[in-house]
Amino acid sequence: MTAQRWILTVEYDGAPFAGWQRQEGAVPTVQGALEAAVRAFCGQTAAVHGAGRTDAGVHAAGQVAHVDLARPCAPEEVIGALNAHLRPAPVAVLAAAPAPPDFHARFTRNMKTYRYRILARPAPPALDAGRVWHLRGPLDVGAMRAAAGVLVGHHDFTSFRAAGCQGSGPVRTLDALEVAADGAEVVLTARARSFLHNQVRIIVGTLAKVGRGVWSAGDVARILAARDRTQAGPTAPPQGLTLMEVDYD
Amino acid sequence: MTAQRWILTVEYDGAPFAGWQRQEGAVPTVQGALEAAVRAFCGQTAAVHGAGRTDAGVHAAGQVAHVDLARPCAPEEVIGALNAHLRPAPVAVLAAAPAPPDFHARFTRNMKTYRYRILARPAPPALDAGRVWHLRGPLDVGAMRAAAGVLVGHHDFTSFRAAGCQGSGPVRTLDALEVAADGAEVVLTARARSFLHNQVRIIVGTLAKVGRGVWSAGDVARILAARDRTQAGPTAPPQGLTLMEVDYD
Numbered sequence: 028m029t030a031q032r033w034i035l036t037v038e039y040d041g042a043p044f045a046g047w048q049r050q051e052g053a054v055p056t057v058q059g060a061l062e063a064a065v066r067a068f069c070g071q072t073a074a075v076h077g078a079g080r081t082d083a084g085v086h087a088a089g090q091v092a093h094v095d096l097a098r099p100c101a102p103e104e105v106i107g108a109l110n111a112h113l114r115p116a117p118v119a120v121l122a123a124a125p126a127p128p129d130f131h132a133r134f135t136r137n138m139k140t141y142r143y144r145i146l147a148r149p150a151p152p153a154l155d156a157g158r159v160w161h162l163r164g165p166l167d168v169g170a171m172r173a174a175a176g177v178l179v180g181h182h183d184f185t186s187f188r189a190a191g192c193q194g195s196g197p198v199r200t201l202d203a204l205e206v207a208a209d210g211a212e213v214v215l216t217a218r219a220r221s222f223l224h225n226q227v228r229i230i231v232g233t234l235a236k237v238g239r240g241v242w243s244a245g246d247v248a249r250i251l252a253a254r255d256r257t258q259a260g261p262t263a264p265p266q267g268l269t270l271m272e273v274d275y276d
Numbered sequence: 277m278t279a280q281r282w283i284l285t286v287e288y289d290g291a292p293f294a295g296w297q298r299q300e301g302a303v304p305t306v307q308g309a310l311e312a313a314v315r316a317f318c319g320q321t322a323a324v325h326g327a328g329r330t331d332a333g334v335h336a337a338g339q340v341a342h343v344d345l346a347r348p349c350a351p352e353e354v355i356g357a358l359n360a361h362l363r364p365a366p367v368a369v370l371a372a373a374p375a376p377p378d379f380h381a382r383f384t385r386n387m388k389t390y391r392y393r394i395l396a397r398p399a400p401p402a403l404d405a406g407r408v409w410h411l412r413g414p415l416d417v418g419a420m421r422a423a424a425g426v427l428v429g430h431h432d433f434t435s436f437r438a439a440g441c442q443g444s445g446p447v448r449t450l451d452a453l454e455v456a457a458d459g460a461e462v463v464l465t466a467r468a469r470s471f472l473h474n475q476v477r478i479i480v481g482t483l484a485k486v487g488r489g490v491w492s493a494g495d496v497a498r499i500l501a502a503r504d505r506t507q508a509g510p511t512a513p514p515q516g517l518t519l520m521e522v523d524y525d
Contacts, residue, residue, distance in 0.1 A: 038402040086403060103398065110399055119399040149352065150359055150368040153287040154335060154518075158403075269403075 030095040033105060034126040035075075037061070037090040040117035041265065042157055046083040047090070057081070057118055061092065064112035068105075069098045078132045078273040079139055082225070084265030086158070089121075089272035093132040132273075138202065140271045141217045143231045143263065147238075148211040159212065160231070160267035166238030168208045174237040174244040175204040175215070177251060178230060184223055185254035187233070189262070192224035197254070199223060204230070213238065216271075225262050233260035279344040282354060283375040284324075286310070286339040289366035290514065291406055295332040296339070306330070306367055310341065313361035317354075318347045327381045327522040328388055331474070333514030335407070338370075338521035342381040381522075387451065389520045390466045392480045392512065396487075397460040408461065409480070409516035415487030417457045423486040423493040424453040424464070426500060427479060433472055434503035436482070438511070441473035446503070448472060453479070462487065465520075474511050482509035 039057050049058045061075040078091040096105070105123035113119065129135075146152050146159040147166045178187075178201055185197040203218040215234065217227050233250065236242045242250075242260075250258045288306050298307045310324040327340040345354070354372035362368065378384075395401050395408040396415045427436075427450055434446040452467040464483065466476050482499065485491045491499075491509075499507045 038399070040402050040405070088403060106398055114400075117402045117405060119402040121397065121399045148370065149355055150287070150370045151363075153289050153366045153368040154337060154407075156289070156366060 029128075030073075030097045031099065032093055032095050032126045032128050032130060034124050034130060034132065035061075035092045035094065035105075035109075035120050036122040037077075037087060037092055038119045038121055039087050039090070040157075041081060041084045041086045043117065044083065046085070047077050047079070047081045055116075057087075057090075058092075060113060060116045060118050061094075061109070061120075064109045065094060065096070067112040068108040069096055071097055076132045078137060079222075079270050081268075081270055082265055085268045085270065086266075087270040090270050091132050091137075091273040091275075093126055093130060130275075136220065136276045138218055138220055138274045139222065140274075141222070141227045142269050142271045143215040143217070143227060143267050144269075145213040145215070145231070145235065145263075145267060146211055147213055157266050160235075160264050162235060162239075164239060166213050166235065167240060168206055168213055168238065170240070170243065171213065171215075171234045171238045172206040174234055174242070174247040175206050175230075177244050177247045179204050182251060183254055184226055184251075186250050186256055186259045187226050187229040188223040188256060189225035189229070190256060194221070194223050197223065199226070206234070227268060228263040228265070229256075229259050229261075231263035231267070235263065236260045278377075279322075279346045280348065281342055281344050281375045281377050281379060283373050283379060283381065284310075284341045284343065284354075284358075284369050285371040286326075286336060286341055287368045287370055288336050288339065289406075290330060290333045290335045292366065293332065295334070296326050296328070296330045304365075306336075306339075307341075309362060309365045309367050310343075310358070310369075313358045314343060314345070316361040317357040318345055320346055325381045327386060328471075328519050330517075330519055331514055334517045334519065335515075336519040339519050340381050340386075340522040340524075342375055342379060379524075385469065385525045387467055387469055387523045388471065389523075390471070390476045391518050391520050392464040392466070392476060392516045393518075394462040394464070394480070394484065394512075394516060395460055396462055406515050409484075409513050411484060411488075413488060415462050415484065416489060417455055417462055417487065419489070419492070420462065420464075420483045420487045421455040423483055423491070423496040424455050424479075426493050426496045428453050431500060432503055433475055433500075435499050435505055435508045436475050436478040437472040437505060438474035438478070439505060443470070443472050446472065448475070455483070476517060477512040477514070478505075478508050478510075480512035480516070484512065485509045
């Protein structure tokens with residue numbers, strides 16, 4: 028009997044994890060938690076492959092992963108059993124569906140949507156602590172939106188790439204980068220087929236300086252053209268970032 | 277010199293608190309946390325009066341309170357100092373404004389808006405744990421909306437009142453009760469000048485049974501007319517409830 032490939036939609040709170048990717052030793056990771064749940068459910072050791080390897084502290088509302096299960100079962104059984112074995116870790120399998128054997132969560136062509144939430148007000152977050160980046164001053168959302176427009180498209184994003192990034196080259200296509208105001212929140216939404224390491228968080232750290240009036244859209248164009256990480260803003264903290272969805276072609 | 281009355285807008289995560297209202301001993305309450313912050317800031321013991329005395333575990337995004345401060349200060353100073361002294365408790369003062377001496381957060385005529393979030397899906401909440409009531413099955417939002425319509429208006433709400441409620445009589449006017457679907461969430465919004473103890477949570481517990489198909493709008497009309505708490509549904513858990521805003525005339 029051949030194993031069935033399953034595609035899983037996964038939600039998690041990134042706070043207690045050292046990121047998505049499995050690590051040596053007892054380091055808690057989302058992939059490790061899912062693989063332990065698969066082991067408890069099916070008695071088999073199977074790799075759970077994620078679409079995006081989110082960093083430590085980054086959340087997901089719609090991460091997608093695949094896994095091959097030898098045991099035949101119904102989708103509701105996969106969801107129920109994995110969630111039961113995941114408890115009390117803040118990881119939930121929202122959906123499970125059979126997938127063709129050539130489907131790969133990471134390598135099958137897809138579009139990822141990330142959201143970054145900034146809370147811009149004097150008071151710290153009480154209800155959204157751990158879900159937003161808190162900045163005390165007001166932000167000029169119009170200026171941030173104009174500067175975001177500079178970054179959309181096919182560019183060499185060396186200036187917006189973590190020093191240790193192991194991606195294949197610095198060129199990526201950023202399909203969308205929206206900036207919206209929602210009360211005291213500024214919400215940034217980024218869409219691309221592939222992101223460089225820390226790309227969204229460095230973009231957010233840079234646009235926050237635009238929002239504060241330190242830089243303009245012209246400065247962001249100059250930073251992009253410089254192809255130099257030291258020219259861009261700081262890497263925004265992980266807790267504001269959530270992988271919202273992964274859409275496959 | 278006369279003390280200045282201040283009106284405060286307050287956000288809090290209800291989880292670590294035994295509710296709004298100050299209690300004897302070392303019980304953590306939101307009112308107690310605010311009064312301790314006032315003491316640390318001004319060196320004075322002053323009562324902080326809230327618009328609504330939220331129960332243990334209930335959150336607020338826009339609770340309103342008033343307090344008399346002997347020390348003259350600017351609004352930004354009140355906000356900054358109280359938030360500094362509140363740390364690390366999940367309570368934040370969002371706004372502070374001078375108020376006339378006859379303003380009273382609770383007794384000045386006002387309209388309160390509460391929101392209740394139900395997460396209706398098989399998977400437990402990972403990102404919104406502590407913010408929603410999790411129900412596994414799907415809910416019929418149309419049926420819930422029809423039943424909600426039965427409760428809007430001026431009624432004797434004895435069936436939707438906690439046994440220990442100390443409010444003045446069981447008659448209240450429920451100005452609005454909206455039921456909206458938002459993905460896997462069902463969000464109920466209730467507006468009234470005054471609520472009975474647990475009124476929103478008993479209404480939600482009752483409408484959840486309508487959503488599951490156990491009861492109809494006609495059953496809810498019968499329950500309302502019965503004036504008997506034992507006829508209504510269970511009291512929905514506190515973590516789904518948030519006091520969203522208090523509007524003064």
